[in-house]
Amino acid sequence: MTSFNVIRWIVWKDFVTELRSRETISSMVFFALIVILIFSFSFSMDQQAAREVIAGIMWVAFAFTGIIGLGKSFSTELQNDCLEALQMVPEAKGAIYLGKVAANFAFMFVVEILLFPMFVILFNLEVVEEISLLLLIFLLATVGLSAIGTLFSALTVQIRAREVMLPILLLPLVVPVMIAAVEATKGALNGDPLALYGQWLELLAVYDVVFTVVSFWMFELVMDS
Amino acid sequence: MTIHRVIRKVQRFQGWFGGGAALCLMVGLYLGLIGSPPDYYQGEVVRIMYIHVPLAHTSLLGYTVLALGSLWYLWKRDPIVDNMCQAVAALTAVFTALALGTGMIWGKPTWDTWWTWDARLTSFTVLLLILIGYLMLRTFVDDPEKEARYGAILAIVGFVDLPIIHFSVEWWRTLHQPQSISMRGVSISSGLLVPLLFMSVGMSLLFSYMLMVRTQLLYLDRLLHAKKGRLLSQFHLSKSDS
Secondary structure (H helix, E strand, C coil), X not given: CCHHHHHHHHHHHHHHHHHHHCCHHHHHHHHHHHHHHHHXXXXXXXXXXHHHHHHHHHXXXXXXXXXXXXXXXXXXXXXXXHHXXXXXXXXXXXXXXXXXXXXXXXXXXXHHHHHHXXXXXXXXXXXXXXXXXXXXXXXXHHHHHHHHXXXXXXXHCXXXXXXXXXXXXHHHHCHHHHHHHHHHXXXXXXXXXXXXXXXXXXXXXXXXXXXXXXXXXXXXXHHXX | CCCCHHHHHHHHHHHHHHHHHHHHHHHHHHHHHHHCCCECCCEHHHHHHHHHHHHHHHHHHHHHXXXXXXXXXXXXXXXXXXXXXHHHHHHHHHHHHHHHHHHHHHHHHHHCXXXXXXXXXXXXXXXXXXXXXXXXXXXXXXCHHHHHHHHHHHHHHHHHHHHHHHHHHHHHHHHHCXXXXXXXXXXXXXXXXXXHHHHHHHHHHHHHHHHHHHHHXXXXXXXXXXXXXXXXXXXXXXXXXX
């Protein structure tokens, strides 16, 4: 198998598992809905106030659901010692990493696309013009979250208290993604000119590149048994 | 059982670091608390800066040492380097927490608030969170080799992240709302600089001294555990023979 085939098979395997069990995406969507509901109860908002906080609520919901998906990504590999099987793949471990990142990215992105209409309806947003920009922001931020999240999912799955440790380790490291995603989303929803928040998109792009490279390099060390 | 040659060397030189730290800190404290005039704008409050600034500098230095040590560990896989990393992480966490605490004490009379989402405060808080995460991670791994490796990975990823965190927080503060409170425009006069210099050098020496002692402690602890394991297995073997 070439490395490219490894990537393809990992993605295929995760997709098929997901199609058969429907565990990850359904639990992510359902959890996010609860988070949104809790937030709408906690703040009683008029439309002006909603515009101010909606981007923050959105990304808190996306990050928390993302962590659920990321955690499941490797904890399902513990069944039947699949993790050891992955460690024995003769190709470079980086291929496994890229496959897992692609699958995690796809799950998170699908969930975000499914949830976004809920935000639009529940908080009375108008987004017809900025939809392509919002998609770009979602894309860039989700690449960043899944790039570093996949590394720490693989790391925490091999230690005790993994469900607790994944968010504890991951959330401080993704502070730049969260700030940039929230600020850019806020700008796009307010209909500000791109020049005002374009630098957040640049920051997201830089973060994506840096942490895909660093995590790709570190993943080999995480998977050493 | 032989003591590692690095430890031997450290044992020979650590006294100089401890003594130097004590000397510098005493001179610095005297100059800072008694020998220097109160600040024109801030009054006596400025004196906490002689503690706060060196603590903050030393924490950044400590995290740099942690990241370099982690790289070194991943390269050489020498357990003693990992003992150093574990020691430096705990110390850096303490120094960072103290830097935040003294910063808050300074902020109360100066900014009239204990806490503000100032860029530097925020990035130091995130730094502290990463360090606590590092220390927690280490307690949750059973295998010492894995513990060292995972810790090193987290330390390096965090080190790469720190400048990005700092820039993002800085942009966030300057774009989000105009910074109402800023330390810019406050230049340091030489009367304040000399005690600050003594305190900075003293604090770094103190950090190094504590790092040496703690590394030795962790190293000896590891030796002790290895010896205990060997003795126990010998004991069980001799019991099963008889």
